[in-house]
Amino acid sequence: MTIHTSLLTLIGNTPMLQLKAFDTGPCELFVKLEAHNPGGSIKDRVGLAIIEAAEKSGELKPGGTIVEATAGNTGIGLALVAAIKGYKIILVIPDKMSREKILHLEGLGAQIVLTRSDVPEGHPDYYQDLARTIVATTPGSFLANQFSNPVNPMIHRTTTGPEIWDQMEGNLDAVVAGVGSGGTLTGMAEFFREKDPSIKMVAADPEGSIVADAVTKGSFCYEGGSWLVEGVGEDFIPDVFNVDLIHDAVTVSDKEAFQTLQTLVSVEGILGGSSTGTLVAGAVKWCQQQTSHKRVVTFICDTGNKYLSKAFNKAWLYDNNLLEVSGLGDLTDMISRRADRGEMVSIAPTDTLMTAYKRMRASDISQLPVLENNALVGVLDEEDILFSVSQNQQAFTLPAAEFMTSELDIVSAQATEPELAQVLQEGKVAIIYDNDVFMGFITKVDLINHYRTQLD
DSSP: OOOOSSSSGGOOOOEEEEOOSSSTOOOOEEEGGGGGGSSSSSSSHHHHHHHHHHHHHSOTTTTOOOEOOOOSSSHHHHHHHHHHHHHHEEEEEEETTTTHHHHHHHTTOEEEEEEEESSOOSSSSSSHHHHHHHHSSTTTTTEEOOOTTTTTHHHIIIIHHHHHHTTTTOOOSSSEEEOSSHHHHHHHHHHHHHHOSEEEEEEETTTTHHHHHHHTTTTOOOOSSSEEEOOOOOOOOOOOOGGOOEEEEEEEEHHHHHHHHHIIIIIOOOBOOHHHHHHHHHHHHHHHHOOOOOOOEEEEBBBBBTTTTTTOOHHHHHHHHHHTHHHHOOOOOSSSSSSTTTTTTBBBTBBHHHHHHHHHHHHHHHHEEEHHHHHHHHEEEEHHHHHHHHOOOOGGGGGGGSSSSSSSSSTTTOOHHHHHHHHHHTOEEEEEEETTEEEEEEEEEEHHHHHHHOOO
């Protein structure tokens, strides 16, 4: 076995795995495990290649600053290389990115500039425009510019494509990938066109993105669409994306993508990121459309470790209408964590205020049910804790029963929305019961989210 002297030498040469968890029609589906790269995604290849090319050309000098607009994974690839090589890095990131991604970047020493994800190109807060502004005002800076940098497709033409060809022993019929910058599909298409022009290049695209229309119709019109998956889908065609080399495209909804992730982890044991859900769901769809046997390759393009608070958080999935749930037509449909199903974080009356505080912090909630033998006996919120410990810090060591509210205003699951709104407007959390069964809480945020989902 080889002992490596730099983490950067571990980028690339990722494994190939055949999937068995999905109905792929007459096709066999394989995934290249790009999550095995040191930074957890396929973008490590791009980050290393762009920085080494800039060093060679003199655009990036010792002590310089790397700037990039990124949905996160290219940023992690760049930040990983920058940390090892000793460069400063500033990353402009849309505000829909997962918290785990941002924490990873901050851990690598990157300076993060969060910007709006709901504005088009040309707006000063659009992430690419803002990155260009930062470069213009930062001496010694270099814009990585993955969307226009020819090094992006080059690294996939010279590494990703050849690796797939060798692993599949030249026996493959199609490759499915997403388009963030477009470098992956373009670079591989250039490689496979030389090896075997019959191999189909297929784009997997989120609903709302313009890429699928650009490929299948030859034209597109961005209509303000948005999607929850990160790292794939665009409202413009990047310079490095050669649409003419792509043979087909499939569109994948957010719900399909996130449900695919649940199958991947529960059946295959693969913890994939949100864009992985789009790619695998798109590949499965394309396979099911075929009428003859084909060997198809797609990617586990990044790790799900960066999306635990979203893609693998039932409350977040529920809030964003990404779970298949059958509603009852009453207020229980608004409860994101059901007490009767054991989904709520709770405490016992004998637990201390310190225990309550730690559970609130860990779960990012502001009130807890106090349960005794699965029955609700009280509610403890952050105001109760604040008032108690501000008077006596030793209260942290005392049982919650001494500070909880035990006089509870109960709301029936069959109550009307105006009745619910009235309770919430009085500054209370709505405690929902169905007959004698405690179902859970409804907060102001839950009601707001309910109104928001009516627009979907």
